[in-house]
Amino acid sequence: MRGYLFQKIMQAGLTILIVVALNFFLFRIMPGDPIRVLIRNPKISADALERVREQFGLNEGRLVQFWIYLRDLFSGELGSSFNYRQPVIDVIMERVPATIMLVGTATVLSIIFGVLLGVILAWKRGTRLDIVGLSISLILYSMPTFWVAIIMVMIFAVYWQIFPLGGMGMPGVFYTSLWAELASKVGYLFLPTVTFALILVGEYVLIMRSSLLEVMREDYMLTARAKGVSNRDLLRKHALPNAMLPVVTLIAINLGFIVGGAIQIETVFSWPGLGRLMYTALTNRDYPVLQGLFLFVTIAVIVANFCADILYRYLDPRVKS
Amino acid sequence: MKRLKWLPLLLVVLMFCSIALTGCGGGTQESQYVFRSGYMREIESLNPMVIWSVQAYEVMYLTYNFLISWDEDLNVIPELAREWEVDESGKLWTFYLQEGVTWHDGEPFTAEDVKFTFEYIRDNELGYFYDYVAAMEEIEVIDEYTLTVKTDEPIAWMPQILVPILPAHIWSEIDPEDAEGEFANDNPIGTGPFKVVDHRKGEYTRLVVNEDYYKGRPGLDEVIFMIYANTDLMVEALKQGELDIISDVPGAQFKALQDVADPNILTLEADSPSFTELAFNVWDDPVSLGNPHLLDKNVRMAIEYAIDRQELIDVALMGYGEVASTLVPKLFEYWHLDPGPGFRSFDPVQAEVILEEAGYQRDDQGLRVGPDGEPMSYMLLIRSESPDNQKMASMIKDMLASVGIGIEISVIDEGTLTDRIFEGDFDLFIWGWYVDIDPTSILKVATTDEILSWSDCFYSNPEYDVLHQLQQRTMDREERRELIYEMQRIFYNDAAYIMLSYDPELQAYRTDRYTGWVRNPRTGPVMYTNVIDSYEQLRPIE
Numbered sequence: 001m002r003g004y005l006f007q008k009i010m011q012a013g014l015t016i017l018i019v020v021a022l023n024f025f026l027f028r029i030m031p032g033d034p035i036r037v038l039i040r041n042p043k044i045s046a047d048a049l050e051r052v053r054e055q056f057g058l059n060e061g062r063l064v065q066f067w068i069y070l071r072d073l074f075s076g077e078l079g080s081s082f083n084y085r086q087p088v089i090d091v092i093m094e095r096v097p098a099t100i101m102l103v104g105t106a107t108v109l110s111i112i113f114g115v116l117l118g119v120i121l122a123w124k125r126g127t128r129l130d131i132v133g134l135s136i137s138l139i140l141y142s143m144p145t146f147w148v149a150i151i152m153v154m155i156f157a158v159y160w161q162i163f164p165l166g167g168m169g170m171p172g173v174f175y176t177s178l179w180a181e182l183a184s185k186v187g188y189l190f191l192p193t194v195t196f197a198l199i200l201v202g203e204y205v206l207i208m209r210s211s212l213l214e215v216m217r218e219d220y221m222l223t224a225r226a227k228g229v230s231n232r233d234l235l236r237k238h239a240l241p242n243a244m245l246p247v248v249t250l251i252a253i254n255l256g257f258i259v260g261g262a263i264q265i266e267t268v269f270s271w272p273g274l275g276r277l278m279y280t281a282l283t284n285r286d287y288p289v290l291q292g293l294f295l296f297v298t299i300a301v302i303v304a305n306f307c308a309d310i311l312y313r314y315l316d317p318r319v320k321s
Numbered sequence: 322m323k324r325l326k327w328l329p330l331l332l333v334v335l336m337f338c339s340i341a342l343t344g345c346g347g348g349t350q351e352s353q354y355v356f357r358s359g360y361m362r363e364i365e366s367l368n369p370m371v372i373w374s375v376q377a378y379e380v381m382y383l384t385y386n387f388l389i390s391w392d393e394d395l396n397v398i399p400e401l402a403r404e405w406e407v408d409e410s411g412k413l414w415t416f417y418l419q420e421g422v423t424w425h426d427g428e429p430f431t432a433e434d435v436k437f438t439f440e441y442i443r444d445n446e447l448g449y450f451y452d453y454v455a456a457m458e459e460i461e462v463i464d465e466y467t468l469t470v471k472t473d474e475p476i477a478w479m480p481q482i483l484v485p486i487l488p489a490h491i492w493s494e495i496d497p498e499d500a501e502g503e504f505a506n507d508n509p510i511g512t513g514p515f516k517v518v519d520h521r522k523g524e525y526t527r528l529v530v531n532e533d534y535y536k537g538r539p540g541l542d543e544v545i546f547m548i549y550a551n552t553d554l555m556v557e558a559l560k561q562g563e564l565d566i567i568s569d570v571p572g573a574q575f576k577a578l579q580d581v582a583d584p585n586i587l588t589l590e591a592d593s594p595s596f597t598e599l600a601f602n603v604w605d606d607p608v609s610l611g612n613p614h615l616l617d618k619n620v621r622m623a624i625e626y627a628i629d630r631q632e633l634i635d636v637a638l639m640g641y642g643e644v645a646s647t648l649v650p651k652l653f654e655y656w657h658l659d660p661g662p663g664f665r666s667f668d669p670v671q672a673e674v675i676l677e678e679a680g681y682q683r684d685d686q687g688l689r690v691g692p693d694g695e696p697m698s699y700m701l702l703i704r705s706e707s708p709d710n711q712k713m714a715s716m717i718k719d720m721l722a723s724v725g726i727g728i729e730i731s732v733i734d735e736g737t738l739t740d741r742i743f744e745g746d747f748d749l750f751i752w753g754w755y756v757d758i759d760p761t762s763i764l765k766v767a768t769t770d771e772i773l774s775w776s777d778c779f780y781s782n783p784e785y786d787v788l789h790q791l792q793q794r795t796m797d798r799e800e801r802r803e804l805i806y807e808m809q810r811i812f813y814n815d816a817a818y819i820m821l822s823y824d825p826e827l828q829a830y831r832t833d834r835y836t837g838w839v840r841n842p843r844t845g846p847v848m849y850t851n852v853i854d855s856y857e858q859l860r861p862i863e
Contacts, residue, residue, distance in 0.1 A: 051498065052501070080502070080503055083365050084365055084366060084522065085365075085366055085368065085371045085502060085503055085504075085505070086366075086503060086505055087503065091522075094521070094522065095523065153554065153557075157557070158557055161561065165554050165557055165558050165561065165563070166549070166551065166554050166558075167524065167525075167547065167549075168524060170563070171519065171524075171525045171527050171545050171547070172353075172355040172357070172527060172543050172545050173355075266550065267550040267551055268550075268551055268554070269550075269551075269554075270548070270549045270550040270551055270554055270555075271550075272521065272522075272523030272524040272548070273523075276523055276550055277523060280363060280523070283706070283734070285734075285736045
């Protein structure tokens with residue numbers, strides 16, 4: 001176990017390092033001098049220009065800059081945002097809670113419902129329920145994210161007006177009780193979360209269903225049934241652990257990507273999360289923030305996959321050897 | 322495992338409980354008069370030394386005061402300076418300051434603060450403000466509420482010093498390098514009518530009223546700038562009463578708002594200080610990468626004749642705009658020059674005549690070829706940020722094709738375009754300017770000194786430069802206006818820009834909650850204007 005863990009950690013570390021290097025040079029080979037964004041005032045004197053270059057470390061050579069970047073990275077220093085003039089780490093951390101709240105809730109919801117529905121559909125395969133469920137999942141899976149989001153806003157926030165239009169809350173409003181405040185927060189969270197969960201759930205249903213169907217065709221399932229194992233135990237003890245493997249992989253991959261992938265949802269609902277930060281940073285050529293965000297997403301993907309690898313050992317006896 | 326089975330169910334139940342609660346809508350109250358304004362662009366910082374967007378400036382205007390302000394006719398009126406005078410040389414200014422003004426933290430405001438602000442910005446060459454204080458030779462505090470400013474030469478735009486007055490007791494502690502760097506200024510201390518209490522970059526910026534505001538407490542208790550990522554959502558928020566104003570409504574949504582005609586929403590198409598221009602690369606220098614045809618004034622004038630501006634405005638801007646002519650927008654009535662009969666309005670025949678006479682003949686494909694044997698084919702650079710400009714570009718391409726000029730359109734982002742302009746690596750581009758109240762800064766853009774600085778068309782005309790020097794030093798307003806008229810005439814005649822449109826500010830605001838909206842200038846918008854009259858004078862409708 002220890003050897004396996006060590007190997008996986010090393011792999012993860014190496015991947016991160018490669019991505020860090022790629023990130024760094026990717027932004028440097030893009031056309032244009034970031035100093036123009038940094039100083040929108042062309043009237044600046046040569047002295048002042050040099051000062052700013054120095055301040056942002058733009059006066060050194062590429063390799064030296066990379067070395068400084070690496071050194072700073074290890075001490076948790078990600079540089080300073082060109083646009084906000086704030087430490088990148090602060091800029092990113094300010095948005096993390098909003099994204100985690102949205103993406104986290106949506107992921108948990110979609111996993112629970114996705115797996116549950118997938119199991120039911122597989123178990124009732126061929127029935128009308130299966131056909132209807134499968135069609136709905138396929139439709140959900142193939143719908144464009146922004147379109148669903150806009151439709152949700154139109155129905156629930158414009159016509160019926162039972163949910164707020166967007167944002168995370170209404171600043172300047174006072175709540176008479178903690179409960180009322182909590183309820184309001186959930187109200188703002190509801191539409192974007194449900195939309196995101198709807199987008200994600202189809203995929204989980206489909207994967208779970210087909211994976212379970214495959215397992216149920218295995219010989220050992222027949223053997224178990226012959227031994228007189230009850231339907232419940234058949235599903236829980238024999239089928240599910242094996243059928244969960246592809247789903248865990250999918251969750252791991254998704255978890256990493258959806259951190260940055262909520263751009264469309266965040267834009268439609270004006271949700272102040274990481275996706276929008278990424279978009280704003282891109283339009284403002286805010287390289288340090290982009291670099292920081294890419295690093296953040298990379299780490300999220302790698303950590304999620306690392307966790308999945310570890311989880312396999314518990315789910316899949318074959319990995320243990 | 323057994324317990325876990327109930328978890329999803331529990332979650333669902335919890336969720337529905339919460340929804341039921343929100344649905345009831347009870348439990349919230351808005352005890353105060355909160356004014357909400359919707360923005361599409363984030364307020365990048367609260368530190369005046371690093372901000373650049375109109376939105377961030379708006380917050381600055383609410384937080385800080387200036388020495389002077391403007392009335393609806395753009396006359397200079399007192400703000401922190403209660404009175405001022407200039408000696409006969411035109412170089413020594415004496416400012417008499419308001420007494421009894423306090424900073425947001427309770428400290429008294431004095432002449433020392435003004436002196437500190439000007440010197441701090443001058444000595445450290447900070448931000449956009451440096452231009453306003455660069456000529457100040459000596460600043461002297463006479464007494465607590467009086468100070469003199471000596472400039473190296475008479476300056477015509479004085480006393481319009483567009484510099485926010487900073488508290489010396491706070492900013493003297495701040496390293497100038499930080500002032501342009503990571504100093505966030507999250508709780509800006511100014512003398513303005515509102516003070517920032519909560520600044521969440523992608524979400525909102527919340528300001529509460531300054532109870533001790535020296536002009537009297539405003540009628541609003543709070544001003545909140547809400548950041549939206551989606552225009553339709555923002556407009557819907559205005560309709561549902563969550564917002565009180567949208568200061569910058571895109572044309573399509575504005576039209577929709579006008580069509581619906583909600584009695585409580587007023588749509589205002591106001592004159593604004595901004596214009597859109599088609600700029601030529603007229604850099605007469607070997608390092609210029611522009612097409613040499615464009616150095617020929619005839620070509621530029623022919624292009625102007627060939628473009629139907631009204632059509633561009635009607636189609637690309639949905640009719641929101643006015644055919645433009647000279648550098649100073651119509652909003653600034655006093656300074657704006659109407660070229661009159663000399664105006665090159667749409668006349669494609671005239672365009673063809675000019676080109677023929679100048680030796681640009683059509684080849685067998687109908688494309689014209691210059692006297693140098695090169696085809697009249699130019700690259701037009703467009704900002705990816707502006708869909709309106711992109712529409713304009715494809716229309717211009719068609720209009721020019723009909724007179725035998727080929728245009729290739731390239732859509733790039735603002736940053737890249739800025740780089741290309743600085744390197745002189747372009748033929749034509751479409752962009753715009755937002756003009757200061759005093760015309761000096763926009764006129765200065767076209768002077769020779771500004772090449773490789775603010776100038777974006779590399780225009781150079783010694784006569785124009787001389788006039789610019791002169792108008793800056795001419796203290797008599799009428800006399801100065803003649804010079805400024807002449808400058809606009811010269812620049813127009815040389816056609817380095819084709820002024821496409823004077824762009825309106827499209828604003829929509831609710832009239833059922835607050836009253837007291839002020840348009841300043843008279844034909845201008847109610848917000849976004851270097852003045853904050855509306856914020857100061859709005860009061861709730863009981």
